[in-house]
Amino acid sequence: MPKPFSSPSKQRVAALRRAYQLMRARYGHLRWWPGETPFEVCVGAILTQNTNWGNVERAIANLKAAGVLEPKKLFALSEGDLAKLIRHAGYFNVKARRLRSFLRLLVDEFAGDLRRLFAGETPIVRERLLAVHGIGPETADSMLLYAGGHHSFVIDAYTKRIFQRHGWWNGEVQSLKFKVQSSKATSAKGNPVQDYDLLKVLCEHSLNENPSSERLDYWQDYHAQLVMVGKDFCRPRQPRCEECPLKPLLPKES
Numbered sequence: 001m002p003k004p005f006s007s008p009s010k011q012r013v014a015a016l017r018r019a020y021q022l023m024r025a026r027y028g029h030l031r032w033w034p035g036e037t038p039f040e041v042c043v044g045a046i047l048t049q050n051t052n053w054g055n056v057e058r059a060i061a062n063l064k065a066a067g068v069l070e071p072k073k074l075f076a077l078s079e080g081d082l083a084k085l086i087r088h089a090g091y092f093n094v095k096a097r098r099l100r101s102f103l104r105l106l107v108d109e110f111a112g113d114l115r116r117l118f119a120g121e122t123p124i125v126r127e128r129l130l131a132v133h134g135i136g137p138e139t140a141d142s143m144l145l146y147a148g149g150h151h152s153f154v155i156d157a158y159t160k161r162i163f164q165r166h167g168w169w170n171g172e173v174q175s176l177k178f179k180v181q182s183s184k185a186t187s188a189k190g191n192p193v194q195d196y197d198l199l200k201v202l203c204e205h206s207l208n209e210n211p212s213s214e215r216l217d218y219w220q221d222y223h224a225q226l227v228m229v230g231k232d233f234c235r236p237r238q239p240r241c242e243e244c245p246l247k248p249l250l251p252k253e254s
């Protein structure tokens with residue numbers, strides 16, 4: 001594995017933009033997120049925590065077969081009945097509780113209308129989601145980006161691993177040229193700024209070359225591409241750099 005380096009900001013921005021071109025050339029546009037409706041995307045974002053997507057698909061298929069994949073019907077189920085229907089997704093008792101917490105917000109405060117829940121400035125809607133039990137930054141941003149039409153970049157373990165291996169990210173704060181605004185630097189629960197938030201802001205500031213009207217699709221597809229590279233090549237052990245589309249962007253051996 002080549003030594004990571006901390007690249008200057010302009011180089012890093014150029015590398016991040018080039019990375020998309022390389023991944024896109026390999027995979028084409030990935031048309032994420034797999035979900036027929038924004039509500040299905042939100043349910044999938046909770047169910048996919050700590051499990052693979054195949055298990056989520058089976059759980060969602062169960063919900064569809066039972067005719068309950070809509071906010072009020074799903075919320076009308078008892079926690080036990082919901083847990084049975086989503087058992088394929090794993091941690092089903094925990095996830096049933098989390099789903100019900102999300103549904104409580106959606107149904108009780110927004111009459112089951114996702115458009116109303118997602119209405120407003122992105123930081124405000126994000127805080128709204130982060131206040132729900134069991135919704136962390138990755139889940140909230142997945143909902144915002146893929147269901148809510150908000151410009152909110154998603155960070156996950158694949159992103160961190162790929163960025164660290166390429167020297168695009170080593171957790172540094174000071175060398176970032178932009179300021180992390182105080183509203184973004186504190187989580188909904190009042191915690192100090194975390195790696196997640198900093199890496200998110202780095203991506204959002206670096207990947208802003210497209211007009212705003214094109215950026216949603218760009219960020220949706222960028223995250224999808226990183227997930228594919230992470231799964232196919234950038235494994236925790238023995239990454240398959242030789243075959244990876246991002247190989248040209250590896251730091252040079254010193």
Ligand code: SF4
Pocket residue numbers: 162165166229233234235239240241242244245246247250
């Ligand atoms: S597998 Fe790909 S993304 Fe991971 S370090 Fe190697 S070239 Fe980079």
